[in-house]
Amino acid sequence: MERQHPTSASFHGSMRSRDSSSTIGSDPREKIKDCFRKFIAFMFTQVGVGALVVCYAILGAAGFMHIEKDSPDEQLEEVRRLRQNCAESLWNITVNVNVFNETAWVLKVNEVLRVFQNNITSAIHTGYNGLSAEDTWSFPAALMYSLSVFTMIGYGNVVPKTVWGKVSTIAYACFGIPIYVLYFCNMGKVLAKTFKWLYITAHECSRRDDTLFEDGEMQPVKRKITVPSTACLWVISFYILTGTIMFGAWEKWNYLDSTYFCVISLCKIGFGDFVPGANIADSAGGSHLKLVINFIYVLLGMGLVAMCYNLMCEDVRVKVRELREDLKNCLDDITLKITVCMNDTKYYHQKQSRNLK
Amino acid sequence: MSSEVSLEGHERPGFIRRAASGCARAAFSQIGLVILVVIYVLLGAVLFEYLESGPEVQKRSAIQRSREECLKELWAITERLNVLYERNWTRLVHEQLRKFESSIVAAARQSPDAQPPELAMDSKWTFSGALIYCITLITTIGYGNVSPRTAAGRAATVAYAAAGVPLTLACLAGLGASLARLARLAWLRATKRKVPNTWRKDGEPENYLQLHEQQRLLPQPAEHNQYTSFPPRTHRSPGTVKARAGDRGQYSQVFERAPASPRSATLGRVKRSALADEPHTSSALQTQTLDRKKTMGSTKCLATVHGPGRGRGRNTVQRPRGAVIEQLIAEECGELQMNRSQDDLDDSEDPEESICPHDTPSRVPLIWNEESHKMKSCTVPSSSASTSVQHHIHHGIEHCHIPVGIVLFLLLAYICVGAAIFSAWENWSFLDAAYFCFIALATIGFGDFVPTSFLTSKQSTENSKSEYVQMIACCAYLVFGLILIAMSFSLLQDEVVTRCSQLANSLGLSRQ
Numbered sequence: 001m002e003r004q005h006p007t008s009a010s011f012h013g014s015m016r017s018r019d020s021s022s023t024i025g026s027d028p029r030e031k032i033k034d035c036f037r038k039f040i041a042f043m044f045t046q047v048g049v050g051a052l053v054v055c056y057a058i059l060g061a062a063g064f065m066h067i068e069k070d071s072p073d074e075q076l077e078e079v080r081r082l083r084q085n086c087a088e089s090l091w092n093i094t095v096n097v098n099v100f101n102e103t104a105w106v107l108k109v110n111e112v113l114r115v116f117q118n119n120i121t122s123a124i125h126t127g128y129n130g131l132s133a134e135d136t137w138s139f140p141a142a143l144m145y146s147l148s149v150f151t152m153i154g155y156g157n158v159v160p161k162t163v164w165g166k167v168s169t170i171a172y173a174c175f176g177i178p179i180y181v182l183y184f185c186n187m188g189k190v191l192a193k194t195f196k197w198l199y200i201t202a203h204e205c206s207r208r209d210d211t212l213f214e215d216g217e218m219q220p221v222k223r224k225i226t227v228p229s230t231a232c233l234w235v236i237s238f239y240i241l242t243g244t245i246m247f248g249a250w251e252k253w254n255y256l257d258s259t260y261f262c263v264i265s266l267c268k269i270g271f272g273d274f275v276p277g278a279n280i281a282d283s284a285g286g287s288h289l290k291l292v293i294n295f296i297y298v299l300l301g302m303g304l305v306a307m308c309y310n311l312m313c314e315d316v317r318v319k320v321r322e323l324r325e326d327l328k329n330c331l332d333d334i335t336l337k338i339t340v341c342m343n344d345t346k347y348y349h350q351k352q353s354r355n356l357k
Numbered sequence: 358m359s360s361e362v363s364l365e366g367h368e369r370p371g372f373i374r375r376a377a378s379g380c381a382r383a384a385f386s387q388i389g390l391v392i393l394v395v396i397y398v399l400l401g402a403v404l405f406e407y408l409e410s411g412p413e414v415q416k417r418s419a420i421q422r423s424r425e426e427c428l429k430e431l432w433a434i435t436e437r438l439n440v441l442y443e444r445n446w447t448r449l450v451h452e453q454l455r456k457f458e459s460s461i462v463a464a465a466r467q468s469p470d471a472q473p474p475e476l477a478m479d480s481k482w483t484f485s486g487a488l489i490y491c492i493t494l495i496t497t498i499g500y501g502n503v504s505p506r507t508a509a510g511r512a513a514t515v516a517y518a519a520a521g522v523p524l525t526l527a528c529l530a531g532l533g534a535s536l537a538r539l540a541r542l543a544w545l546r547a548t549k550r551k552v553p554n555t556w557r558k559d560g561e562p563e564n565y566l567q568l569h570e571q572q573r574l575l576p577q578p579a580e581h582n583q584y585t586s587f588p589p590r591t592h593r594s595p596g597t598v599k600a601r602a603g604d605r606g607q608y609s610q611v612f613e614r615a616p617a618s619p620r621s622a623t624l625g626r627v628k629r630s631a632l633a634d635e636p637h638t639s640s641a642l643q644t645q646t647l648d649r650k651k652t653m654g655s656t657k658c659l660a661t662v663h664g665p666g667r668g669r670g671r672n673t674v675q676r677p678r679g680a681v682i683e684q685l686i687a688e689e690c691g692e693l694q695m696n697r698s699q700d701d702l703d704d705s706e707d708p709e710e711s712i713c714p715h716d717t718p719s720r721v722p723l724i725w726n727e728e729s730h731k732m733k734s735c736t737v738p739s740s741s742a743s744t745s746v747q748h749h750i751h752h753g754i755e756h757c758h759i760p761v762g763i764v765l766f767l768l769l770a771y772i773c774v775g776a777a778i779f780s781a782w783e784n785w786s787f788l789d790a791a792y793f794c795f796i797a798l799a800t801i802g803f804g805d806f807v808p809t810s811f812l813t814s815k816q817s818t819e820n821s822k823s824e825y826v827q828m829i830a831c832c833a834y835l836v837f838g839l840i841l842i843a844m845s846f847s848l849l850q851d852e853v854v855t856r857c858s859q860l861a862n863s864l865g866l867s868r869q
Binding site (some may be wrong): 263 | 420424427428431432435445446447450451455456457461462493494496497498499500501504508511512514518519648767788789792796799800801802803804805852
């Protein structure tokens with residue numbers, strides 16, 4: 001909805017602000033400000049917000065990597081110490097016990113190993129996962145991490161361990177979530193409009209034959225068409241199917257697990273037991289492309305959810321209203337019937353009593 | 358019609374009671390949805406407990422197997438080396454231990470709660486564990502410390518989440534909206550104490566209080582002369598009870614009073630009585646509508662909203678009523694209609710709160726869109742000036758801007774309180790507890806910190822009462838925190854949108 005500016009005032013063809021009727025000279029500062037303004041405005045349009053989100057994620061990834069990579073690995077040290085102790089006690093056992101007495105040796109070693117296992121398990125419970133911070137916070141992992149923070153999915157397979165990491169996570173979330181919400185809203189609107197237009201076009205195309213059939217002239221019937229919820233569900237199902245196949249092939253998950261991952265991510269639950277990129281880091285070849293595709297996939301999924309949400313709302317609202325109307329009519333009918341019935345009986349009783357008198 | 362004397366004395370004793378009843382009413386307005394969600398969660402807990410308590414034993418034996426393998430290898434090493442050199446032997450043993458350790462880690466990743474067999478007789482999938490799992494699932498927090506491992510469990514999770522997440526979010530949004538309305542009411546009441554108690558007779562509103570009071574009095578059609586002087590807010594006939602803001606059924610109540618009309622007849626909903634005093638309210642409405650115009654025009658996130666395409670018709674209906682008001686209303690609503698897609702023809706005469714307030718940005722909406730009410734109500738085809746009056750008056754309440762600082766402070770206080778409690782119960786540091794609270798309330802839910810001190814692997818019969826209390830308190834804290842966040846979204850949304858549009862205007866970005 002552009003306003004029409006008087007063309008006489010246009011000196012710079014494309015670099016016009018809204019109130020360009022006042023700008024006559026080619027002030028460079030004005031140009032720059034105008035450019036800046038346009039840029040900011042663009043950033044908040046649909047395309048711009050997408051780019052904003054991507055930039056924010058990348059920035060966040062770099063930041064978190066930097067913060068968390070240098071964190072002292074206390075847990076790794078501890079586990080190393082545990083292993084050292086275990087090996088020492090094993091050595092002591094081996095030295096002390098007569099080596100040819102296998103059963104005694106086995107018993108004792110089993111005990112030591114069990115203790116070792118318990119210690120490792122409790123270390124795992126406090127977050128140890130066998131990798132150092134350097135390995136854990138690779139760029140793909142950090143990117144997935146920042147994505148999971150501001151989309152509120154929250155996988156949790158990598159978590160910040162340092163104090164600064166946690167504080168910066170909170171700050172990152174505080175700013176990232178509104179940006180994401182903006183993206184969600186914009187993307188949803190755009191996709192919903194596109195989809196609705198597609199659907200209506202398809203619908204009209206298929207209907208045009210009918211109208212020709214009914215009456216001689218084509219009357220443009222302006223009827224409100226809601227995109228049915230089933231269409232939205234089909235889109236989502238198709239998206240999940242794509243994801244299933246993709247992740248099944250890349251991550252070697254079975255199809256149920258891939259579907260499970262897709263749905264859990266789409267619903268923004270994000271358990272973190274399956275995360276793409278956990279294995280991708282292992283296979284360095286072609287990992288960047290896969291990572292980019294993962295990233296886009298998750299973002300697109302959110303947009304699709306927003307779109308379906310927009311579209312289904314109308315449908316649900318219409319249906320709920322219809323339901324309520326029906327219920328109301330039904331109730332009115334029933335009330336009417338009851339009152340009529342009661343009036344009849346009252347009248348009947350009155351007549352009876354009058355007859356008796 | 359009561360006198361103008363402020364009955365503050367009458368109000369104070371009843372304040373707490375009324376606050377409580379207001380809260381209860383807010384909750385009960387969503388009672389159907391709340392009950393549904395509760396039942397859903399309980400059913401889900403039963404289901405997941407059934408599905409998932411089986412296969413724990415297998416994983417543990419996997420660890421046992423790898424331990425036995427390690428043992429065998431160690432024995433083989435010891436046997437092989439004829440002379441035991443400590444360094445050689447230790448090196449080889451280290452290798453074996455590292456392999457064993459990584460197998461433990463891998464097994465733990467598969468079943469994150471793998472306990473050594475000696476300690477755990479119970480899996481984490483007791484009923485309370487499954488209950489917490491369900492709650493974290495449908496509120497989309499999703500910790501991940503407990504996650505389904507059987508194929509059936511995963512499939513059930515998918516289905517359960519697909520249905521439960523929208524349901525819960527709708528419920529939370531509704532509760533947040535009711536609470537928001539309550540908060541606005543409380544704020545109005547709080548700020549009015551500072552306002553001098555002079556009721557002007559010419560119809561100019563002090564704050565929006567008088568409009569609020571008008572609106573409270575509207576559903577009594579017979580007392581139209583109340584508009585001549587603004588009766589105080591203490592009018593306590595039973596009719597006002599229904600009209601209180603915070604009551605969800607308010608809109609429908611207002612409309613239900615009108616004579617029944619067929620769906621397409623838009624003229625039937627005229628309430629003649631309330632219009633007895635238009636000239637007095639015109640100036641008030643003027644300010645109202647102009648305010649709303651500014652806010653409305655700057656609303657960015659208009660998804661496709663249905664509005665009836667009968668704006669023209671509405672104008673003609675209203676003209677005989679009162680020129681100024683209707684013109685303003687028509688202008689405003691007409692402008693609104695331009696913002697919407699032109700091919701939305703709808704018989705929407707029932708502006709009940711929809712289940713999905715989709716006009717607001719949200720991941721899935723925790724934001725209850727009052728805007729949709731304004732827009733829809735504005736273009737309700739039947740709306741004569743009376744109903745528009747009611748809408749505008751009601752919107753006075755929604756225009757009560759609770760300052761952003763207070764809402765944020767409330768949230769911050771809630772997080773700090775939770776942090777204090779959790780750091781005491783779970784022996785976390787305060788920062789860790791605050792981090793946990795924030796992450797859980799933002800529904801990110803990493804799962805590195807989970808309040809599981811009550812989910813020990815003891816036998817469920819040994820769970821003391823305090824642990825159950827802890828678990829219930831934790832769940833209640835999370836759920837109420839989510840409702841608070843929904844409420845603050847709903848309260849802040851207008852403010853934020855207005856401020857952003859003002860900012861955009863000042864920067865010259867917007868199109869106005």
